[in-house]
Amino acid sequence: MLMAFQEIQAEFGYVPDGAIAAVAEALNVSRADAYGVLTFYSDLRTQPPRPVSVRICMGEACQAVGARDLLAAVQGLDSARCEVAHVYCVGNCALGPSAVVDGRLIGRASAETVHRLAGGPS
Amino acid sequence: MTTLFIPRDSAARSVGADEVAVRLAALLPGSTIVRTGSRGAMWLEPLVEVDTPGGRRGYGQVTPDDAESVAAAISAGTGHALEVGLVDDLPWLADQHRLLFARSGLADPLDADAYVALGGLRALRAASAMDPLEVVAAVEASGLRGRGGAGFPAGIKWRTVAAAEADRKYVCINADEGDSGTFADRLLMEGDPFALIEGAAIAGLAVGATQGYAYIRSEYPDAVATMRDAVAEARDRGWLGPSVLGSGRGFDLAVRVGAGSYVCGEETAMLESLEGRRGMVRAKPPIPALAGLHGRPTLVHNVLTLASVVSILGDGADAYAALGRDRSRGTQVFQLAGNIARGGIVELPFGPTLRELVEGYGGGTRSGRPVRAVQLGGPLGAYLPASRLDVAMDYESVAEAGGMLGHGGIVVFDDTVDMAEQARFAMEFCAEESCGKCTPCRIGAVRGVEVVDRLRAGDDPDGDRAVLLDLCEVMRDGSLCAMGGLTPQPVLSALEHFGEDFIPRTAVGA
Ligand SMILES: Cc1cc2nc3c(=O)[nH]c(=O)nc-3n(C[C@H](O)[C@H](O)[C@H](O)COP(=O)(O)O)c2cc1C
Ligand code: SF4
Numbered sequence: 001m002l003m004a005f006q007e008i009q010a011e012f013g014y015v016p017d018g019a020i021a022a023v024a025e026a027l028n029v030s031r032a033d034a035y036g037v038l039t040f041y042s043d044l045r046t047q048p049p050r051p052v053s054v055r056i057c058m059g060e061a062c063q064a065v066g067a068r069d070l071l072a073a074v075q076g077l078d079s080a081r082c083e084v085a086h087v088y089c090v091g092n093c094a095l096g097p098s099a100v101v102d103g104r105l106i107g108r109a110s111a112e113t114v115h116r117l118a119g120g121p122s
Numbered sequence: 123m124t125t126l127f128i129p130r131d132s133a134a135r136s137v138g139a140d141e142v143a144v145r146l147a148a149l150l151p152g153s154t155i156v157r158t159g160s161r162g163a164m165w166l167e168p169l170v171e172v173d174t175p176g177g178r179r180g181y182g183q184v185t186p187d188d189a190e191s192v193a194a195a196i197s198a199g200t201g202h203a204l205e206v207g208l209v210d211d212l213p214w215l216a217d218q219h220r221l222l223f224a225r226s227g228l229a230d231p232l233d234a235d236a237y238v239a240l241g242g243l244r245a246l247r248a249a250s251a252m253d254p255l256e257v258v259a260a261v262e263a264s265g266l267r268g269r270g271g272a273g274f275p276a277g278i279k280w281r282t283v284a285a286a287e288a289d290r291k292y293v294c295i296n297a298d299e300g301d302s303g304t305f306a307d308r309l310l311m312e313g314d315p316f317a318l319i320e321g322a323a324i325a326g327l328a329v330g331a332t333q334g335y336a337y338i339r340s341e342y343p344d345a346v347a348t349m350r351d352a353v354a355e356a357r358d359r360g361w362l363g364p365s366v367l368g369s370g371r372g373f374d375l376a377v378r379v380g381a382g383s384y385v386c387g388e389e390t391a392m393l394e395s396l397e398g399r400r401g402m403v404r405a406k407p408p409i410p411a412l413a414g415l416h417g418r419p420t421l422v423h424n425v426l427t428l429a430s431v432v433s434i435l436g437d438g439a440d441a442y443a444a445l446g447r448d449r450s451r452g453t454q455v456f457q458l459a460g461n462i463a464r465g466g467i468v469e470l471p472f473g474p475t476l477r478e479l480v481e482g483y484g485g486g487t488r489s490g491r492p493v494r495a496v497q498l499g500g501p502l503g504a505y506l507p508a509s510r511l512d513v514a515m516d517y518e519s520v521a522e523a524g525g526m527l528g529h530g531g532i533v534v535f536d537d538t539v540d541m542a543e544q545a546r547f548a549m550e551f552c553a554e555e556s557c558g559k560c561t562p563c564r565i566g567a568v569r570g571v572e573v574v575d576r577l578r579a580g581d582d583p584d585g586d587r588a589v590l591l592d593l594c595e596v597m598r599d600g601s602l603c604a605m606g607g608l609t610p611q612p613v614l615s616a617l618e619h620f621g622e623d624f625i626p627r628t629a630v631g632a
Contacts, residue, residue: 001398002381033399040400041381043340059302060497063547064460064535065488088384088501088551090341091305092133093533094164094458094465103343107136107167 001027001037005044014045052082054118055100056109059089062096070097073111077118124153124196127171127178129227131160131312132344133305138186139168145189146170150196159313161227162467163214171209172196180209214483219445220469221433221453222306222426226313231348234355237316245435246361249324250369257328258284261431263439265451270296270387270424271499271528271604273450273517276431279421282411283329286419291331293322293373294396294415294422297338297345298380298387301500303459303531306467307425311338311345314429315352316361319375321428323356323366324435326373329421334373337392339380350377384501384555388603389422391557402557403603424529426455446472450516458484460497460533473519477511480534491536495544495620499528501551502608504615505535505544524615526608541620546574548612556605562597563606569593570613580626587624590617 004023008015015038024034038044056062056071071086078084092098095107101117128134128143147155163169166182170192181192181204188204195202206212229236237243249257262277283291295318299307310318322334336353338346353375356362364372378396380386386395390404393415414420430452434442443451450472456479458465463485480486480493487493495505503526506513513523520527535544549570556563570593577586594610601607617624 002395003378003398006379006381027398036400037398041383043380043382060501060544060547061303061459061531061533063544064533064539087341087382088555089300089302091299091308092136093303093305093460093531094462095133095137095167096460098136105132105136107133 001029001034002041005038005041009044012048014048017046050081050083052118053100053102054082054084054114055087056084056114057088057090057092057096057098057100058086059093059096061089061093062098065096067097070099070109070111070114074099074114074118077115082118124150125173126150126153126155126196127158127173127227128155128168129160130157130231131167131309132342133164133309134160134167134169135344137167141186142168142170142184142189145186146193149189149193156230158229159226159231160309161209161215162223162309162469163212163464164466165464166206169209177208177210180206180212182206214464218469219453219471221442222310222317222429222455223314223467223469225317226309231313231315232351232355234316234359237314241436242316242432243320243361245432246320246323246367249327249435250367250371254284254328254330257324257435260434260439261328264434264442265446265449266427266430266434266442267450267517268424269426269430269455269529270389271301273527276423276427279411279423280325280329282409283331283419283421286412288418290333290416290418291329292415292418292420293325293329293331293334294389294392294420295322295334295336295428296387296389296392296422296424297336297342297349298392299339299342299425299529300384300387301529301531303497303500303533304457304529305459306455306457306530308342308345309467310425310429311342312348315348316356317429317432318349318425319352319356319361321431322375323362323373324431325421325423325428327366327369327371329419331419331421332372332374334375335396335415336375336377337380337386337396338377339387340382346377346379353377384551385557385603385605388605391603392422393420400557402559403605405602426529447514447516448518450518454515454527455530456515457529457531458534459531461487461489461536462534463488472516473514475511476506476513476515476532479515479532480511484532484534487534487536489536489538491538493534494537494539495535495541497533497535497544497612498531499526500531501548502526502604502611503528503531504611505541505619506615507619526611541616541623542574542578543623545613545616545624546571548609548616549574552605552609560600560602560606562600563602563609566593566597566606567609570597570609574613574624577624578626583625587617
């Protein structure tokens with residue numbers, strides 16, 4: 001089930017409404033089970049992604065170098081165009097704070113860099 | 123013709139390695155640029171190395187803007203402010219004892235010939251010619267313990283899986299590396315993927331497993347890509363497949379990607395996730411070694427545990443066991459992270475003091491302020507105050523000092539940290555990442571956040587403190603796995619060592 005949803009998301013960018021029934025039927029599981037998998041994993045999304053994605057690492061290692069302030073400073077980017085979210089650890093713990101803008105990992109990230117890459121007002 | 127080495131590791135790229143490589147290629151036409159793994163000296167990234175007759179000369183923290191002057195210095199053979207001398211002579215690297223990270227940073231991680239030239243494949247060649255039980259005996263004799271967190275003796279698991287009768291057996295590589303402050307698994311997969319493949323293949327042959335899975339977290343897209351390419355290459359070369367190195371015994375490996383769940387690093391939740399379901403922790407028994415993936419005997423190991431087997435079979439169990447101290451044998455990969463001046467990978471035999479790591483290798487905090495707290499062993503590990511930096515870093519000594527070695531992560535905080543906020547975060551993290559199976563973990567963590575908030579508000583400090591202590595006890599004793607069971611560690615250690623942070627600021631006279 002998980003791989004089926006991952007493939008659907010890779011294709012469409014999210015898991016659309018009809019997918020639960022389709023996956024349940026194809027894999028011969030109940031819709032409740034399919035729904036359970038879809039909602040368990042934070043990567044799986046049921047809404048289309050916005051054009052720009054900003055994720056700020058909130059692991060302890062990044063907190064130790066100002067991740068909370070960074071998240072607060074870029075929160076203003078959150079809009080219909082840009083989604084700002086947090087993530088727990090991107091494995092860049094010696095070069096924090098870390099941000100991921102449209103899949104691109106940024107170390108020693110500053111609010112200015114994130115604003116610039118996300119195309120928002122800096 | 124000049125050869126340059128520039129990492130393609132995602133951490134190096136996060137601080138501009140790609141742009142630096144592009145600029146240097148344009149500025150130094152005719153030179154060859156090899157994109158390598160990282161040496162693990164993250165503080166020097168992007169680290170550009172140039173082949174010279176005396177060895178590789180390094181330039182550290184090269185930004186794209188520095189490319190021009192660095193290129194000029196390389197062409198003219200003159201000095202440069204960013205030059206760090208011969209990389210192999212850097213004390214930070216030279217003083218380490220690298221087994222797992224001996225190769226990363228030296229060559230293109232997907233160059234299989236380079237892997238063999240640098241000593242790879244000796245272990246698999248040896249193991250494929252040995253009786254499987256001899257291989258198991260070597261792992262036992264090495265004293266190797268699991269690097270994923272719990273430190274369980276690897277040999278016992280291998281013997282259990284090897285002895286189990288079944289139509290199929292599996293090896294699962296736990297590459298979920300969810301702990302903040304740890305990145306060694308990622309670095310190894312991106313920098314020396316064949317070593318992990320070799321270790322997994324040795325394990326497969328030894329315990330009689332024919333199929334392996336590497337469960338890699340989705341936050342590591344570069345590691346996923348590198349591992350997939352390396353597995354394909356290994357299969358082409360007969361290192362994996364129906365007859366590993368012509369031994370007549372088969373072992374294959376597939377890469378699976380996680381979906382953003384911390385608890386899926388717990389081995390039974392990982393197995394559920396590999397089977398496509400919600401990552402709910404399973405009750406043990408049965409242990410995975412007897413009934414794991416699809417109910418079959420399964421050897422689950424962390425990336426570093428399996429990669430360690432390459433040294434053990436390549437250079438001998440005795441040589442491995444000669445390193446370290448007491449019941450912690452071999453080397454441990456310490457990962458210096460957080461507010462640290464010289465962060466990265468420090469691989470040493472077990473036993474250096476935390477102070478040698480944090481102040482010696484790490485050079486203290488990056489901010490230059492005093493170290494106030496160090497969190498060992500990830501989000502479920504305790505916070506130690508600066509007064510406990512003299513603890514020796516082996517499993518038992520750290521446990522005695524009230525900490526947990528875990529996966530070797532060392533997260534440093536300076537004196538601006540608010541430890542009540544960190545305690546609150548530990549509960550918040552548990553609430554968010556709990557698989558939901560047990561009430562103390564699922565509900566307790568939510569209550570925990572509330573109690574910490576009330577405690578900080580200061581209306582009934584004694585009452586709230588008692589409630590928090592009770593809650594932690596219930597979580598510790600009433601949780602099925604270490605997620606709920608160990609979350610009290612960071613909370614209680616913060617309360618014990620940094621109690622002043624839990625007093626409302628107004629009360630301290632602001
Ligand atoms: C909540 C939780 C998260 C865990 N995350 C990881 C992880 O990311 N990587 C890992 O190797 N082990 C993790 N573990 C430990 C595994 O359950 C298991 O002990 C380990 O994979 C066994 O391998 P080892 O013997 O090589 O250590 C986690 C355990 C718990 C309770
Ligand atoms: S302690 Fe938490 S994460 Fe572990 S099994 Fe129980 S509910 Fe799940």
